[in-house]
Amino acid sequence: MLGKRLKHAQRYQEISNAFLRNGFSHLVYRLGITKHNLPSKNQESDAQLSKKYAGIKLREVLQSLGPTFIKLGQIASTRRDLIPIEIAEELEKLQDQVSSFSFQQAREMIELELGETITQLFHSFSEIPLASASIGQVHEAVLHTGEKVAVKIQRPDIKPIVETDLEILDDLARLMEQKIAWAKTYQVRKIIEEFANSLRAELDYQIEGRNNERIAHQFTHKAEISIPTIYWHLSTKKILTMDLVEGIKVNNLKKLDEKGYNRKLIAERITESMLHQILIEGFFHGDPHPGNIYILPGNHIAFLDFGMVGRLSDETKYHFASLVINLQRKNTKGLLKAISAMGIHSEETDLTSLYNEIDEFVMKYSDVPLSKLSIGTALNDLLTIIHLHHIQIPSDLTVLGKTLLIIEGVVKDLDPDLSIMDTVKPFGEKLIRHRFEPKKVIQGTLNELVENLQLLSKVPKSLKDLTATVQKGKLHFEVSVPEFKQFLLRLDKISNRLAFSIILLSFSILMVGLIIGGAIAGQRNLIWEFPAIEIGSIVATLMFLFILYAILKSGRM
Numbered sequence: 001m002l003g004k005r006l007k008h009a010q011r012y013q014e015i016s017n018a019f020l021r022n023g024f025s026h027l028v029y030r031l032g033i034t035k036h037n038l039p040s041k042n043q044e045s046d047a048q049l050s051k052k053y054a055g056i057k058l059r060e061v062l063q064s065l066g067p068t069f070i071k072l073g074q075i076a077s078t079r080r081d082l083i084p085i086e087i088a089e090e091l092e093k094l095q096d097q098v099s100s101f102s103f104q105q106a107r108e109m110i111e112l113e114l115g116e117t118i119t120q121l122f123h124s125f126s127e128i129p130l131a132s133a134s135i136g137q138v139h140e141a142v143l144h145t146g147e148k149v150a151v152k153i154q155r156p157d158i159k160p161i162v163e164t165d166l167e168i169l170d171d172l173a174r175l176m177e178q179k180i181a182w183a184k185t186y187q188v189r190k191i192i193e194e195f196a197n198s199l200r201a202e203l204d205y206q207i208e209g210r211n212n213e214r215i216a217h218q219f220t221h222k223a224e225i226s227i228p229t230i231y232w233h234l235s236t237k238k239i240l241t242m243d244l245v246e247g248i249k250v251n252n253l254k255k256l257d258e259k260g261y262n263r264k265l266i267a268e269r270i271t272e273s274m275l276h277q278i279l280i281e282g283f284f285h286g287d288p289h290p291g292n293i294y295i296l297p298g299n300h301i302a303f304l305d306f307g308m309v310g311r312l313s314d315e316t317k318y319h320f321a322s323l324v325i326n327l328q329r330k331n332t333k334g335l336l337k338a339i340s341a342m343g344i345h346s347e348e349t350d351l352t353s354l355y356n357e358i359d360e361f362v363m364k365y366s367d368v369p370l371s372k373l374s375i376g377t378a379l380n381d382l383l384t385i386i387h388l389h390h391i392q393i394p395s396d397l398t399v400l401g402k403t404l405l406i407i408e409g410v411v412k413d414l415d416p417d418l419s420i421m422d423t424v425k426p427f428g429e430k431l432i433r434h435r436f437e438p439k440k441v442i443q444g445t446l447n448e449l450v451e452n453l454q455l456l457s458k459v460p461k462s463l464k465d466l467t468a469t470v471q472k473g474k475l476h477f478e479v480s481v482p483e484f485k486q487f488l489l490r491l492d493k494i495s496n497r498l499a500f501s502i503i504l505l506s507f508s509i510l511m512v513g514l515i516i517g518g519a520i521a522g523q524r525n526l527i528w529e530f531p532a533i534e535i536g537s538i539v540a541t542l543m544f545l546f547i548l549y550a551i552l553k554s555g556r557m
Helices: 002-007 009-021 025-030 051-064 067-076 085-091 103-114 158-179 181-185 188-202 205-218 253-258 263-281 314-328 332-342 351-366 375-388 396-414 420-435 438-471 484-521 532-554
Strands: 136-142 148-154 239-243 283-285 293-296 300-303 309-311
Touching: 009 025, 009 051, 009 158, 051 067, 051 085, 067 085, 067 158, 067 188, 103 148, 103 239, 158 181, 158 188, 188 205, 205 239, 205 263, 205 283, 253 263, 263 283, 263 300, 263 314, 263 396, 263 420, 283 396, 309 396, 314 332, 314 375, 314 396, 314 420, 332 351, 332 375, 351 375, 375 396, 375 420, 396 420
Parallel strands: none
Antiparallel strands: 136 148, 148 239, 283 309, 293 300
16 A cells, blocks of 8 residues: 555645645544644634535535546435435535547547548537536537537546546545544445446446447337437447437426426426336436436437446345335335345344334334425435445445436426326336236246256265265365464373373382382392482482472463
């Protein structure tokens, strides 16, 4: 870790200074990045920072540190289970808006990636970008075949910048887990790892293109939902060319009203299309904010930008549906059962305490009419309880929580009377009915039976291999006992002392025999003129004194 800090010393200093300037000196000090626990001049101390003010200052810090930290803040704003709502609301305001890079750089990137000149590739190409973000920018162009396209170009040299920041974030997360109990409880390093994987995927435009096509396939037979076509011959990891979507942003309510669009119908279509992605397909747009949803003539909906997506397995979809239905029914036991089925309890999980908190959660929403209940807020509140009780659940549920919150915000502006909770109910019930259809149950049972039969079919061979190993004498057992080596050493000492005592006893018996025999015969015992009794007695006495000393020294008398 020290090597990384030396390698990225300048960037560490920039990060440290940004936090110090904004009143987070205590955090920087606790992590060991600075040796001075003093707030910067004219800055309030950490203790004086209210959650709201802390959120504002944190947003300013992340905004100043560039694309990696902006993305981190945007993702952190969705984790209402980890971050106080006042801070999360401020982080939602992070703008992925930065100054655009030059047309010359854009041209060089396109020609390097696609291997031809820009005039060979496009009939016309706008030098002024339509939009600019931290990772790339978008230009309008026209193909030689006449189609209008949007060309997304990755910012030059962005990847090494991001990789440096990700290495630093991993190091900071490790320090946090070592020094801050909260960070260890919530496994901050694992969260940073998931964030890093997500951001690296966003840096590969081919992944975004495949996500785009997969979601487009979901709506092949729904003309009212539009997904841009990808032009793969004009796309690489750093260039993505797609249909140009010309419509009205979903949050431009004034213009929608001027053009006579049906806001109620638009809200219904957005809600149903997102729930279809989530509960039917299990593959959904992970960032459907207003900038990624456009309205086209005929009240058609166009979704853009599939750099971030969510995935739900069949099991997770079923458990999510169970959560929603049990919440609607105010069923505490049903919620607890669904949570237990989809999560992994740790040794620290107190099931009684968990039940009580879920019961309080249910009571909190019991007086709220179903039509007014925010499914996104409720899910995030529930995730908070789950995390506090150290239960591991699929990480995509947090993406789902964020997605539902965003969609609820979009829909509420379009049609305040529409309730996603009401809309999700038939989807959830359909999903549960489908799970328990006889055909589905039989198919699942058959699949399990086949898997078990395959396992059983391997048993004879496994037993045969085991028998052959035993017969060849190649079966070894390893036994691990705590402090086993010390135990063996002590046993060895005891054996040596016992053997020494036996030898001493034997020697003493021999000497006694010689002394008695000599006394009876009235003669001295000489062996080759050697006074055996006298010398033997001396040796026996010395041996006795030695063993007595050893016992007394050991303190085991």
